[in-house]
Amino acid sequence: MNSTAPHTLSANELAAIRADFPILSRTVRDGKPLVYLDSGATSQKPDPVLDAEQDFYLQRNAAVHRGAHHLAEEATDAFEEARHHVARFVGAQPHDIVWTSGATTALNIIAYGMQNATLGRGGDAAKRFALAPGDEIVVTEMEHHANLVPWQELAHRTGATLRWISVDDSGRLRTEELDTVVTQRTKVLAFTHASNVTGAITDVAAFVRRAKEVGALTVLDACQSVPHLPVNLTELGVDFAVFSGHKMLGPTGVGVLYGRTELLEALPPVLLGGSMVEVVTMTDTTFMSPPQRFEAGTQPVAQAVAFGAAAQYLGEIGMDAVFAHERDLTERLLRIADLPGINVIGPLDAVDRLAVVSFTVDGVHAHDVGQVLDDYGVAVRVGHHCAQPLHRRFGIASTTRASASVYTTEQDIDTFVESLQQVQTFFQVN
Template identity: 60%
Template sequence: MTTSTAFDISAKRLDFPGLQHEVNGFPLAYLDTGATAQRPTWVLDAERRFLETTNAAVHRGAHTLAGLATEAYEEARETVARFVGAASSDEIVWTSNATDALNLVAHGFEAATDGRGGSPAKRFALSPGDEIVVTEAEHHANLVPWQELAARTGAVFRYVPVADDGTWSLDDARSVIGARTRILAFAHISNVTGYVAPVEELVELAHGVGALVVLDACQSAPHRPLDLARLGVDFAAFSAHKMLGPTGIGVLWGRKELLDALPPFRTGGSMISTVTMESTTFLPAPQRFEAGTQPVSQAVAFAEAIRYLEAVGLGAIEAHEERLAERLVSGLTALPGIRVVGPAAGVPRSGLASFDVAGVHAHDVGQYLDAQGIAVRVGHHCAQPLHRRLGLTATTRASTYLYTTDDEIDRLLAGVAEVRGYFGVA
């Protein structure tokens, strides 16, 4: 494991205005990046600069400002494409968030099943008895749309079960994926356990039975190098706000030939080729999925966030977070009455940990830590089936990023060590 980082964390923290203040009289220790990341001045300034100097509707005007706005908007798409290893910027679809992106794919399958999209879309059509496979550890955004798709098409909804620690294996997946599997959807990294899925092996398994693979990359795109083409998945979704960017914008990546064949989810302006009073034809991807007014300033800010991440180095960020994860998990498991879910200390995981404090509800844990200026996430983290399988109603989650320090981890550990005594259950 790498034990040093290739960047100066103290210097980088100065780039984040949100980290430069106190909460309840303590310096803020922000350990909730798994939900949303803080933004550097690079990103804040980029969006403000665009709005002050270049704000206009894209793809719709012949005037100079519209041309400049369109250029910035499409340059942002190219930046995202390069970041994730896309073959071209046409493989990047702007969405409102990752949940929207996953729903876009699910609704495309439904439309194809209903006969929409013509001959090219038949590859997405589902028949009764076809199987949609997810895992028991999925975020609701990568579970509920597939449940709904199964209910509306007659497909069979199946899932890969998790073990007692909340993780699952390639062998577990092999026991579920079979000849009738048409869709395999799973998270690259679990937002609860930090488990890193064996993506390439799963892709090989799924493609071997003719299934398409949908990857939830929300917890991987911000934290480690990501080459979607190399991984071999068919679709992937991620959000800007978890990777130093703004809210209100996400990405669906898909192989171009699949995007061009997938029926659109939303219809209206900007995504059409020809409209008559009798029928409509749609533009190729990505525009066919981008109906209505677009998140232009958000896309510009998203691209700036990516440039910031690239300047720091995704490899360095990954190494930094792996080291923090080891410190976090080792420290938590050493405390009496603390149950950490996910891989054990010493087993690779992303830079987050969810844990249960015996006898104390997660919300009480979160409030106790907040009183000391430590921001964590509490609840089921949009993963109720996983928590139910683990026998828990909620957990407390601490998640790290490039700006997280050893001292913040130590403050968390010290606070957690006091919780059971404070609530009289030690």
């Protein structure tokens, strides 16, 4: 990822963006202005996204792909138009975008689809997904649990072996291990595009190149990257990718499974029921083509429509500008590494890094840090951030995490830093 961008957001542009987020104007904790630095967990939502969801319910609420009446036609059009918006945002084709309830569900669809293929489901086309004892699944040490636990289960159920790429002391993946860890036995290489703990951006090209050398499938967790930097999944060359709506200014309850056309056509479905079938008899069923094959039951239609609005909103700002703005915030956040007693987990420079900074405070538990910051109106994340193995790698149980987004200001970061120093004063550890 190139760490340079043509421009960052001007003060007027940033002010206009913040005006679109009603929640940012509220106060918390005895009237203190809200400083929201938990966007890595979930982002706030702008008016155009909120309006899109409400408008769907007010004007065209109906079941999609089913009814022949006017509302159903409008609902279906809005649903599929949103698919086009999201596909365009990540450089994909609409038929390669599957709506899911979230990125976690999307990853499970891939993993359990491979298990179904191992059981013989899906015919000859699905055999490419089948696993056997001696096959290997490779992940990384910095994965979110959502991109680790499903692969652990798949290994247990198929007899495959789970291996991983380790993390160096700076919090970056040891890409040089690809040549030894990823072998001719590797069938799946699943990895994050950007860590939700260290903020480090992965060299996707190196992972894809090695996977192609051995014929392995690549699965990219793009939850932290798609909202914060330009992402073109076709150009990246990954086989599958997942990301969620709620982290990129969209609603909760909706996410995306991206897959190359020929792979989605071959992958056996996991969620079964209505809306994804062609012919059903009392003994057998045939399934629709993707993406509908993976969209059983009633879909999160209003949420998908709002997700499309979020993609449009970010697209209008420009992801180069978003990344440049957040790169400046990253540099400002990393200043806490110069404070005595503050230990940043991850790279100490803004190169190939997101505005996600996890840290410990000597002598103070992460939950206590978060509580005191909250008293000053600063919202951060505390805990292991669904990445226990990565925390274990650094010999710690939990961290405090500050994470920014397009609506975050330099003043937000400055207030956070000032409040963090008050944490040290309060616990008398500085």
